[in-house]
Amino acid sequence: MNQLELVRELAEQATSKIVMLVADGLGGLPLAAGGKTELETAATPNLDRLAARGTSGSSIPVLPGITPGSGPGHLGLFGYDPLEFKIGRGALEATGIGFELGPDDVAARGNFCTLDAAGLIADRRAGRIASEESFQVVERLQAVKIPGVETFVKPVKEHRFVVVFRGQGLDGRVADTDPQAVGVAPLDPHAVVPAAARTAEVAQEFVRQARQILAAEPKANGMVLRGFAAKPQLPGYAELYGLRAAAIAVYPMYKGLARLAGMTLVGKAQSLDEQIDELARHWEEFDFFFLHFKYTDSTGEDGNFAEKVRRIEELDRALPRIEALRPDVLIVTGDHSTPSRLQSHSWHPVPTLLVADTCRPDGLAGFSERDCLRGGFGIFPAKHLMLLAMAHAGRFGKFGA
Amino acid sequence: MNQLELVRELAEQATSKIVMLVADGLGGLPLAAGGKTELETAATPNLDRLAARGTSGSSIPVLPGITPGSGPGHLGLFGYDPLEFKIGRGALEATGIGFELGPDDVAARGNFCTLDAAGLIADRRAGRIASEESFQVVERLQAVKIPGVETFVKPVKEHRFVVVFRGQGLDGRVADTDPQAVGVAPLDPHAVVPAAARTAEVAQEFVRQARQILAAEPKANGMVLRGFAAKPQLPGYAELYGLRAAAIAVYPMYKGLARLAGMTLVGKAQSLDEQIDELARHWEEFDFFFLHFKYTDSTGEDGNFAEKVRRIEELDRALPRIEALRPDVLIVTGDHSTPSRLQSHSWHPVPTLLVADTCRPDGLAGFSERDCLRGGFGIFPAKHLMLLAMAHAGRFGKFGA
Numbered sequence: 053m054n055q056l057e058l059v060r061e062l063a064e065q066a067t068s069k070i071v072m073l074v075a076d077g078l079g080g081l082p083l084a085a086g087g088k089t090e091l092e093t094a095a096t097p098n099l100d101r102l103a104a105r106g107t108s109g110s111s112i113p114v115l116p117g118i119t120p121g122s123g124p125g126h127l128g129l130f131g132y133d134p135l136e137f138k139i140g141r142g143a144l145e146a147t148g149i150g151f152e153l154g155p156d157d158v159a160a161r162g163n164f165c166t167l168d169a170a171g172l173i174a175d176r177r178a179g180r181i182a183s184e185e186s187f188q189v190v191e192r193l194q195a196v197k198i199p200g201v202e203t204f205v206k207p208v209k210e211h212r213f214v215v216v217f218r219g220q221g222l223d224g225r226v227a228d229t230d231p232q233a234v235g236v237a238p239l240d241p242h243a244v245v246p247a248a249a250r251t252a253e254v255a256q257e258f259v260r261q262a263r264q265i266l267a268a269e270p271k272a273n274g275m276v277l278r279g280f281a282a283k284p285q286l287p288g289y290a291e292l293y294g295l296r297a298a299a300i301a302v303y304p305m306y307k308g309l310a311r312l313a314g315m316t317l318v319g320k321a322q323s324l325d326e327q328i329d330e331l332a333r334h335w336e337e338f339d340f341f342f343l344h345f346k347y348t349d350s351t352g353e354d355g356n357f358a359e360k361v362r363r364i365e366e367l368d369r370a371l372p373r374i375e376a377l378r379p380d381v382l383i384v385t386g387d388h389s390t391p392s393r394l395q396s397h398s399w400h401p402v403p404t405l406l407v408a409d410t411c412r413p414d415g416l417a418g419f420s421e422r423d424c425l426r427g428g429f430g431i432f433p434a435k436h437l438m439l440l441a442m443a444h445a446g447r448f449g450k451f452g453a
Numbered sequence: 454m455n456q457l458e459l460v461r462e463l464a465e466q467a468t469s470k471i472v473m474l475v476a477d478g479l480g481g482l483p484l485a486a487g488g489k490t491e492l493e494t495a496a497t498p499n500l501d502r503l504a505a506r507g508t509s510g511s512s513i514p515v516l517p518g519i520t521p522g523s524g525p526g527h528l529g530l531f532g533y534d535p536l537e538f539k540i541g542r543g544a545l546e547a548t549g550i551g552f553e554l555g556p557d558d559v560a561a562r563g564n565f566c567t568l569d570a571a572g573l574i575a576d577r578r579a580g581r582i583a584s585e586e587s588f589q590v591v592e593r594l595q596a597v598k599i600p601g602v603e604t605f606v607k608p609v610k611e612h613r614f615v616v617v618f619r620g621q622g623l624d625g626r627v628a629d630t631d632p633q634a635v636g637v638a639p640l641d642p643h644a645v646v647p648a649a650a651r652t653a654e655v656a657q658e659f660v661r662q663a664r665q666i667l668a669a670e671p672k673a674n675g676m677v678l679r680g681f682a683a684k685p686q687l688p689g690y691a692e693l694y695g696l697r698a699a700a701i702a703v704y705p706m707y708k709g710l711a712r713l714a715g716m717t718l719v720g721k722a723q724s725l726d727e728q729i730d731e732l733a734r735h736w737e738e739f740d741f742f743f744l745h746f747k748y749t750d751s752t753g754e755d756g757n758f759a760e761k762v763r764r765i766e767e768l769d770r771a772l773p774r775i776e777a778l779r780p781d782v783l784i785v786t787g788d789h790s791t792p793s794r795l796q797s798h799s800w801h802p803v804p805t806l807l808v809a810d811t812c813r814p815d816g817l818a819g820f821s822e823r824d825c826l827r828g829g830f831g832i833f834p835a836k837h838l839m840l841l842a843m844a845h846a847g848r849f850g851k852f853g854a
Contacts, residue, residue, distance in 0.1 A: 081811070115840055117842075119850075123854055124853040138853065399849070
């Protein structure tokens with residue numbers, strides 16, 4: 053019996069409310085030996101007070117030593133094993149720009165390139181084409197018509213775009229067409245398995261028509277396609293946990309990830325304060341709220357230690373407004389660590405805190421990487437966090453008699 | 454997706470160096486209630502200093518409560534699941550005496566025994582025959598000739614020897630011939646599965662010829678064969694991790710285990726100092742170095758607490774010479790615990806330390822069983838250690854986007 057089967061068997065209805073506040077990239081590192089991490093540096097009176105009431109731990113997003121992208125990081129927090137459920141690159145890119153993938157869709161990432169007179173790649177980034185210019189090129193591609201298939205072409209940034217094919221029986225197992233070199237022609241899309249033969253034909257036809265349409269473009273007269281992928285089949289929050297789940301996020305990527313798990317997107321908040329406004333506004337309609345805070349990650353990616361500290365303090369100050377709603381379970385965690393020192397995601401465990409009336413005290417007086425090592429949840433796989441959320445919310449029955 | 458598939462997907466090339474120093478049987482127990490373990494008793498200023506810089510934890514070789522032999526203990530440290538990959542007894546015995554098994558080999562452990570006039574076992578250890586005497590008996594068995602198969606017979610100790618059959622299509626699934634009793638005849642080798650039928654015939658022919666050759670021996674006129682096994686198929690370090698891996702060990706068993714993982718044996722060191730000489734000499738040629746230190750285990754097996762303490766202190770004094778090479782990742786661990794009090798391997802977790810610039814501090818000031826319980830890696834499966842080594846060495850890409 054795996055975790056999802058167990059969840060399905062034990063989930064029970066209740067009136068309790070769960071708030072999961074995800075501070076993206078929360079965990080950090082000291083800048084120098086003997087120093088403090090961003091979280092240890094920040095003044096976090098509210099987190100410290102909540103840590104004294106709740107139970108803490110260090111969550112491992114995938115496995116020790118494994119640095120996750122946003123996709124696997126959030127899948128773990130939502131209770132899916134990130135080694136079992138994968139979100140293909142094309143599906144993630146489509147998700148990231150807010151395109152709502154359906155069950156009959158196959159998405160791919162596209163890069164415009166410049167082809168020479170012989171059809172060989174002369175520039176793999178289409179002369180570093182500006183977004184404004186490439187958006188117009190994308191617009192021209194709306195003219196592509198493929199019988200029996202609906203085609204969506206969406207801009208991303210600069211030379212990057214997304215193409216989605218929608219039709220019966222499509223299959224994501226089509227090979228990349230990027231030869232990863234200049235002076236050679238883009239590859240033809242071809243099926244990796246027989247079931248994807250039709251999808252490969254559709255992609256070939258798309259490329260053929262696109263080449264005609266773009267023949268006179270000075271920069272973006274060719275393209276390569278990568279990361280073909282269908283929407284991952286995740287059992288949703290309602291079916292799994294019996295939870296009406298809402299996502300309150302600012303950025304499309306996280307909205308998309310939440311939608312893959314069957315959450316409902318609410319509001320158009322642009323700040324944490326506005327996100328909490330939405331939380332209050334929709335409090336009665338939902339049982340579970342995923343709040344995503346991006347800036348602990350982006351400041352880490354920028355290598356801006358001081359600004360990450362400031363963003364953690366901003367998050368801390370917002371907590372009393374969430375507490376005022378009296379959630380039965382309040383979780384503060386991250387999808388991975390993003391130490392400013394590394395300017396990237398990392399494999400280090402993520403400080404995690406759960407506050408509920410049924411928490412067993414673990415004797416901590418603060419919330420930080422070092423504190424969490426001594427927390428009552430120990431060092432645990434992130435995919436177990438939803439089990440703890442459900443338990444502390446009184447939403448699980450007993451396993452076995 | 455399992456751990457090895459994940460490793461293959463994420464491993465990237467880098468110039469970093471990893472040193473894994475395995476103090477065999479490192480973990481211990483106090484001799485009496487309220488006392489200290491061997492490691493806690495030893496003066497280890499270098500380990501303590503490194504623990505303050507690095508991250509520590511307690512590694513579980515197989516599963517809690519499971520006492521491993523050297524084979525499973527090292528498989529875990531090398532990143533293979535010891536419950537999935539098994540080294541058959543015959544293959545391990547051959548490895549332990551330094552016999553290099555090939556892909557067409559099946560090895561078995563042999564015991565000489567004394568047969569009476571009716572062919573029944575009168576003495577299961579051939580009258581406790583001395584090694585010098587049995588080595589001569591083994592020498593006489595070199596005369597066995599089996600068509601289509603190359604046969605190797607190698608002495609081990611006293612009544613024990615190893616036989617290896619080399620030929621196309623051999624299969625280790627042949628049953629033991631040891632009836633585990635006196636007054637009965639040795640069993641005939643027989644195949645457990647049809648695919649091993651030819652191997653069973655080869656073994657029968659070996660026993661038939663050996664009986665003729667040894668008919669006049671006063672003690673070793675018969676034999677039983679046990680633990681038939683082919684070489685385990687482990688994906689190697691180069692293929693898995695992209696690491697050029699070297700093993701610097703004194704004893705044949707550990708050299709053999711390293712060779713099974715695709716490591717290159719370097720040098721003929723007989724002491725830890727000489728092992729570090731070899732490490733320095735081959736520093737540029739390899740990315741990963743496995744150094745094996747036997748005496749923390751052998752002193753534990755002897756029940757010699759004071760001598761195990763002394764050996765730990767010897768190891769500690771050697772560390773600055775390793776540090777002087779500036780490895781990017783330095784690991785000190787053991788393959789299992791060998792408490793002097795138990796005079797045997799045990800199931801207790803193994804103190805483990807990893808030192809790298811990207812370590813998150815865990816607030817420890819010393820290296821011991823008790824300290825490691827509070828370390829940043831927590832209590833973790835030994836098979837995860839290589840994931841942590843690769844991550845801290847900057848040799849893993851990001852998992853998912």
